[in-house]
Amino acid sequence: MRVAALDDDTVQLDLVKCTLESIGHDCHVYAESAALRRALQRESFDLLVLDWHLPDGNGPDIVRWVRANVKDRVPILFVTNRHQERDIVEGLTAGADDYMVKPMRVGELVARVRALLRRAYVELPPDEQVWGRYRFLPTVRRLEVDGAPVALTQKEFDLALFLFQNPGRLLSRQHLLEAIWGNANPPGTELMSRSLDTHVSRVRKVLGLRPEGGFRLASIYGQGYRFETVLAMPGGPD
Structure with missing residues (x-):
């Protein structure tokens, strides 16, 4: 699967990229929301992994932009320091599909990504x-x-x-x-x-x-x- 990850923390971004590529996905990373928006206007992805706080925007606004401008309903996972119930509600209400609180645990990220992809894309039998x-x-x-x-x-x-x-x-x-x-x-x-x-x-x-x-x-x-x-x-x- 083809994944886009957005986070202004390069260490976090590298960890997401290495984790997802270790389980067979292609992961493209972005440090600014404007760069991701430009990519989404010409590229297609199977999953988006988003941080909340960014130098040029915030997560819920990005999610709303994606839902308004990207025709295909790509699944979205928040990975963020925001942990209050109202934050989770806001993120999911904006259009995200799942929410994960930092510090990021690799095993949890893998499990959540696999669950999102299973729900979004039909798994077909391998033989016919x-x-x-x-x-x-x-x-x-x-x-x-x-x-x-x-x-x-x-x-x-x-x-x-x-x-x-x-x-x-x-x-x-x-x-x-x-x-x-x-x-x-x-x-x-x-x-x-x-x-x-x-x-x-x-x-x-x-x-x-x-x-x-x-x-x-x-x-x-x-x-x-x-x-x-x-x-x-x-x-x-x-």
């Missing part, structure tokens, strides 16, 4: 996932359309499965690059960007992702891609 005509077998990297196997490279399969698992979400280009190619690749390089476009184009063509087929893969100018269910298809994800 079906959307209408499309049957994915992740353990053997096989895709069938109407029962017939479709030839895809490893990255094309990973991209197709990731898109089907995230219907309706605006996925930024960098989000897709990190999810499919990982952090080993330089972010935002022209070569990787062209490779992403090539893979998206081939997946769209080979899988027939057109409205008349029930699904559409739309390009969102300057941001990324959105995979959409156009028609009600029988079966959903089984």
Whole structure:
């Protein structure tokens, strides 16, 4: 999962980043709310971890801005020194999903993050996932359309499965690059960007992702891609 963490305490920020990356998440860190707001206007994240007191704003105001300006309802976790009941009520009322009081305990952070992600994103079975005509077998990297196997490279399969698992979400280009190619690749390089476009184009063509087929893969100018269910298809994800 792709996480954004906001805190003006660099030691705390490093601890959050190291903790989340140790359990397999990509964590992007920000020390000012303005920087996070700019990122949210062009990037997509699966979870936000926010401090309350910041040099250029406060946590509840940031949460309200996110809820007003980010279409997808990304889960939000407060990690803050504010511990009074009225603070917790204010944070949750502003739109946060969970609240954790500093000093941060690593085990608790991991447990809360995992619980939030479980609630926000459906966990699909690892051996077979079906959307209408499309049957994915992740353990053997096989895709069938109407029962017939479709030839895809490893990255094309990973991209197709990731898109089907995230219907309706605006996925930024960098989000897709990190999810499919990982952090080993330089972010935002022209070569990787062209490779992403090539893979998206081939997946769209080979899988027939057109409205008349029930699904559409739309390009969102300057941001990324959105995979959409156009028609009600029988079966959903089984």
